[in-house]
Amino acid sequence: MSALKDEIEQLWAAYDADEIDAETAGEDEYDALEAFLEALEDGEVRAAEKRNGEWEANQWVKQGILLNFGLRSIQQYDHGGTAYNDVLPLADSSEYGDRGSRNTPDGTVVRKGAHIGSDCILMSPAFVNIGASVGDGTLVDSCDTVGSCAQIGDNVKLGANTLIGGVLEPVESAPVIVEDNVSLGAGCRVTSGFVVGENSVVGENTLLTPRIPVYDLVEEEVVYGELPANRRAFTRFVESSISDHDLFEGGAYKPAVVATDLETETLEATEREDALRE
Incomplete structure (x- = not known):
């Protein structure tokens, strides 16, 4: 290379x-x-x-x-009878089946220059942008977007309606990373180069971005821009610096992410998911 x-x-x-x-x-x-x-x-x-x-x-x-x-x-290109205008055609998916991967019809779009591994499942409608890498055994569920250059590890589950942001520019900035064996619940958003550590389970509708603090209860510290490995994470709201205001009483709150040890029932749920996939 x-x-x-x-x-x-x-x-x-x-x-x-x-x-x-x-x-x-x-x-x-x-x-x-x-x-x-x-x-x-x-x-x-x-x-x-x-x-x-x-x-x-x-x-x-x-x-x-x-x-x-x-x-x-x-x-102008044609995709399934629909004309579209771009500088590149879509990826050729003809070899996906040879490596055990499947992309369901009616809306699954993989742009040319995206890597799809073996034994993957891409459910329509889903979109994988140029430069993205989807690892072996990963599920990209319905209405998911995997942005440009995002790196998704092996055996990852992206729940329905999950957004993985793209980071193409500036060229020196690392993109969004979702490491191996991560499960993201439905409706999650991961943006701006955030790194989701391996083996983590993230609750539905959680926003992971460098601007929102992660309260890591395992190491008892606040971190930004990453979720440490082997965590269970979910959204909570903490008090902001805004106190009482004429428009509302009791002060304002801002979003935060709380990270704990993986709980037994969470692991069991993940095991059930693996059984269903098999």
Whole structure:
């Protein structure tokens, strides 16, 4: 992949310096972009990786995604008889079945440049954006959105109507990360590069974003931007700095996330989910 990385970085430098655009790009440039998209779909390159215990963005990968927008013209494509206009076609899902993955009809959309692992389930209508990686054995349920460059681990359950935000720019910013064996309840929102630690269970309608504090009752500390591994998390409201006001009595409250040890009944529920999937 070092040769591909060098090609993308050189192409980015030329694009950033206004030395090349969609009108002047040639066959060599488009060959590099196609090879890059194939590497993304095959899982050979990823928008972010964990190094020394911390998730870091691969800037050149995000640059390659942006180049596919900047150096291509809008075209009209057809998907199931519906015309749409974009710079890229949707991903070719013809090989999903060979690796045990299934995407149900009538609304499941995977954009070109997204990686879908083995034994995955994508329920319609769901949307997986370019640069996202969905790990082996993961469920993307109905009405879910997996944003650009989001990294979803193995054996993850994304409950219905869950939003995983995308972080494409700036290129140095790490995207949303959901690590292995996480279960997100229906209606959860994970945004702005938040990291959900492995083996965690998150209650429905929980908002996880760096601006909302996580009260970790296990380590007895307040953290931002991450949910530690092996936690059960849910939303609670804590007092804000606003006290009595003419419009209301008793002060205002702001959302927070409370994280505790995984409880026995939660583990049993997860085991039941595994049994149903099997």
